[in-house]
Amino acid sequence: MLLGSMVPLVCKALFTPGGLIAAMSFRLFRVVYLSVLSLRGLGPEYEDAERILGVKSFIVWMRINIPLPFPVILTGATLSFAESVSDFRFASALVPQAHIPLLTYSIFTAL
Secondary structure (H helix, E strand, O other): OHHHHHHHHHHHHHOOHHHHHHHHHHHHHHHHHHHHHHHHHOOOHHHHHHHHOOOOHHHHHHHHHOOOOHHHHHHHHHHHHHHHHHOHHHHHHHHHHHOOOOHHHHHHHHO
């Protein structure tokens, strides 16, 4: 009974900007996850080499831990953006009822 009374609230929350962001995030999670999964191959060898040379932890973080995963994270973000822009089905289903300005639907209505 409780679950049945929550359905209208969930449907109403889906047609808000936050609901749209959440739905698209769940849909594109696999793209980001697979991109970040490639970070598992990075071993601690680089950090250990810096520490053996006597470099402080903050400098190790700035030289190793930020630059190495940056291309992978950028790739995941770029793929997610490209997928979200190209997905017209999702936009055409949610945007007209919610009146949320979305790039793909705005292009469609301008044509």
